[in-house]
Amino acid sequence: xxxxxxxxxxxxxxxxxxxxxxxxxxxxxxxxxxxxxxxxxxxxxxxxxxxxxxxxxxxxxxxxxxxxxxxxxxxxxxxxxxxxxxxxxxxxxxxxxxxxxxxxxxxxxxxxxxxxxxxxxxxxxxxxxxxxxxxxxxxxxxxxxxxxxxxxxxxxxxxxxxxxxxxxxxxxxxxxxxxxxxxxxxxxxxxxxxxxxxxxxxxxxxxxxxxxxxxxxxxxxxxxxxxxxxxxxxxxxxxxxxxxxxxxxxxxxxxxxxxxxxxxxxxxxxxxxxxxxxxxxxxxxxxxxxxxxxxxxxxxxxxxxxxxxxxxxxxxxxxxxxxxxxxxxxxxxxxxxxxxxxxxxxxxxxxxxxxxxxxxxxxxxxxxxxxxxxxxxxxxxxxxxxxxxxxxxxxxxxxxxxxxxxxxxxxxxxxxxxxxxxxxxxxxxxxxxxxxxxxx
Numbered sequence: 001x002x003x004x005x006x007x008x009x010x011x012x013x014x015x016x017x018x019x020x021x022x023x024x025x026x027x028x029x030x031x032x033x034x035x036x037x038x039x040x041x042x043x044x045x046x047x048x049x050x051x052x053x054x055x056x057x058x059x060x061x062x063x064x065x066x067x068x069x070x071x072x073x074x075x076x077x078x079x080x081x082x083x084x085x086x087x088x089x090x091x092x093x094x095x096x097x098x099x100x101x102x103x104x105x106x107x108x109x110x111x112x113x114x115x116x117x118x119x120x121x122x123x124x125x126x127x128x129x130x131x132x133x134x135x136x137x138x139x140x141x142x143x144x145x146x147x148x149x150x151x152x153x154x155x156x157x158x159x160x161x162x163x164x165x166x167x168x169x170x171x172x173x174x175x176x177x178x179x180x181x182x183x184x185x186x187x188x189x190x191x192x193x194x195x196x197x198x199x200x201x202x203x204x205x206x207x208x209x210x211x212x213x214x215x216x217x218x219x220x221x222x223x224x225x226x227x228x229x230x231x232x233x234x235x236x237x238x239x240x241x242x243x244x245x246x247x248x249x250x251x252x253x254x255x256x257x258x259x260x261x262x263x264x265x266x267x268x269x270x271x272x273x274x275x276x277x278x279x280x281x282x283x284x285x286x287x288x289x290x291x292x293x294x295x296x297x298x299x300x301x302x303x304x305x306x307x308x309x310x311x312x313x314x315x316x317x318x319x320x321x322x323x324x325x326x327x328x329x330x331x332x333x334x335x336x337x338x339x340x341x342x343x344x345x346x347x348x349x350x351x352x353x354x355x356x357x358x359x360x361x362x363x364x365x366x367x368x369x370x371x372x373x374x375x376x377x378x379x380x381x382x383x384x385x386x387x388x389x390x391x392x393x394x395x396x397x398x399x400x401x402x403x404x405x406x407x408x409x410x411x412x413x414x415x416x417x418x419x420x421x422x423x424x425x426x427x428x429x430x431x432x433x434x435x436x437x438x439x440x
Contacts, residue, residue, distance in 0.1 A: 018281030021248065021274045027287060028244040032300040035183050038172040038330045040094040041101055042303075045109070045318045046165035046311055047088050047123035049116070055124060056131045059086070064137060067119045074115060078108045084146070085162025086137035088112065088123065094170075098326050098391050102319055109315070125317050127165060127204030127218035127310025130419070134162035145254035145262045146293070149229075152266065156224035159207070160295075164218045165311035167201070167318045169325040171304050180335040187239040189335070190298040191232055191354045192342040193328060194308045196380060198355075199363040199373045200408070201321050203310040203415040206423065215416035218310050219364035222295065223355045229253075232296045232353040243300055248274075253293040255279055256286070297354050308355070313415050320404045323397050324384045331387035341379045345372070367414040374412045381405045 019027075049064065051057045064086045071080060071088075078090040090108055095101035109123070116122060134155075136143065143161065150157020174183035202215035214220045222230045233246035248271040255263040263279060270290050273282050282290075291301075299305040309321045328338040348359040355364070368374040381401065388398045408414050 017283060018277060019283055019287060021271055024248055024274060024287055025244045028247050029240040031302060032243055033173045033183055033240050034302040035173055035176040037175055038181055040096060040172055041326055042092045042094050042170035043101055043105060043322045044089055044091045044168040048126060048129055048165050049086055049088055049121055050124045052120045052122045058132055061137055063119060067116055067121055070115050071112060074111050076108045077104050084136055084138045084143045085134060087165050098323060098393055125311040125313050127216060128207060129163040130206035131209055134158045136162060141262050145264050148264045149253045150225060153226050154224060156221040160221045160225060167309045167312060167321050169306045169322055171329050173304055180332045184237060184239060186329060188235055189339055190304055190306055191235055192345050193338055194297050194354060195345060195359045195363040196373055196377050198308050199367045200377045200414060201309045202367040203312055205416040205420050211420060214365045215367040215414060216310055216364040219355060227356050230295045231356055232298060234353055250294055320401055323388060323393060323401055327384035327387040327391060328380055331390055334383040334387035337383035338380050341376045367416060368412045377409050381409050
């Protein structure tokens with residue numbers, strides 16, 4: 001989910017003055033797209049935490065608390081946070097290169113795994129917990145309010161909060177000028193290529209020990225939460241304006257209070273809150289908080305946070321989507337190839353925002369069994385592999401991307417297919433995650 005790492009620390013801070021609708025639009029335009037030549041990147045890796053030897057058994061809250069207390073004493077360069085269901089997330093600092101990012105997070109993950117092993121726990125890379133019923137680990141006003149709000153649309157919200165995990169790639173917004181690295185192009189590309197990334201890296205076909213009928217159940221859960229909370233704005237030529245309107249028209253999750261439970265209004269948009277001033281006038285702090293309660297597939301936070309990729313199998317599986325996505329956005333030649341490859345997909349979206357359109361639904365349900373998504377994924381992986389050496393990727397990283405392409409993309413498969421094969425008892429040689437070290 002990756003929202004706990006963006007939430008302000010602590011409880012409510014009463015605003016001194018209200019904020020107007022026009023001020024909200026100006027602030028959102030100014031803070032959510034920081035333009036300039038792409039130079040930095042990052043990654044946020046979420047993990048389910050399971051029993052080391054018998055992952056189908058639930059881990060008690062007491063064991064998680066003890067393990068996380070030990071982890072807080074470990075010096076890490078990445079920010080370590082805990083999600084509502086007890087998932088762990090590592091958020092890298094901004095890196096100047098792909099290999100710097102990989103090196104930092106890999107070292108931190110090694111340290112985290114060593115501590116967890118002492119408690120017979122392990123990090124598991126699956127997009128949606130295949131065995132355990134979603135349950136809250138964190139008991140905080142933010143998550144109490146979130147649960148109340150999301151329960152209004154059904155059980156998907158609790159699954160998203162407590163049973164999902166992802167690989168989120170963070171990239172610079174891009175240049176002000178047009179072209180392959182321009183912010184308008186990158187914003188559009190993220191929403192079209194995003195469907196290809198959903199399909200190529202789908203890894204969550206199970207819930208409650210059974211197939212859900214979707215290769216990315218995690219993406220299904222996000223779609224079920226609703227467009228106001230987890231949808232993108234309409235794509236147009238002005239990303240700043242579109243996102244500002246979306247922020248204003250999205251529902252307020254909660255109104256924070258200094259004491260007692262937080263208010264959870266129903267059907268109140270931030271725009272309406274600024275106009276009515278009820279139950280109290282919103283301030284700048286409320287706007288900042290509101291932005292952390294919106295979970296679109298691409299979230300502009302000054303940079304672009306691509307949130308659609310399922311957590312990946314294996315200790316180092318997260319490196320492949322990071323490398324591929326970075327190459328397709330930050331290498332001008334690969335970005336142009338990806339842009340041309342995904343242009344036909346726009347028609348399948350029918351003008352509807354992601355992920356609530358036929359294109360994204362097909363990607364989440366069928367993965368690369370979809371012929372068009374398969375063809376485009378093959379083209380994009382080839383472009384990424386040509387670009388990675390230009391971005392300074394090591395041979396081990398390019399070899400890992402090549403192995404993923406050969407094992408999954410070329411065959412129209414994704415990691416979810418391996419999980420389904422094992423469930424059906426048809427696990428074949430060579431279908432388990434490889435253990436080759438692809439770090440620097």
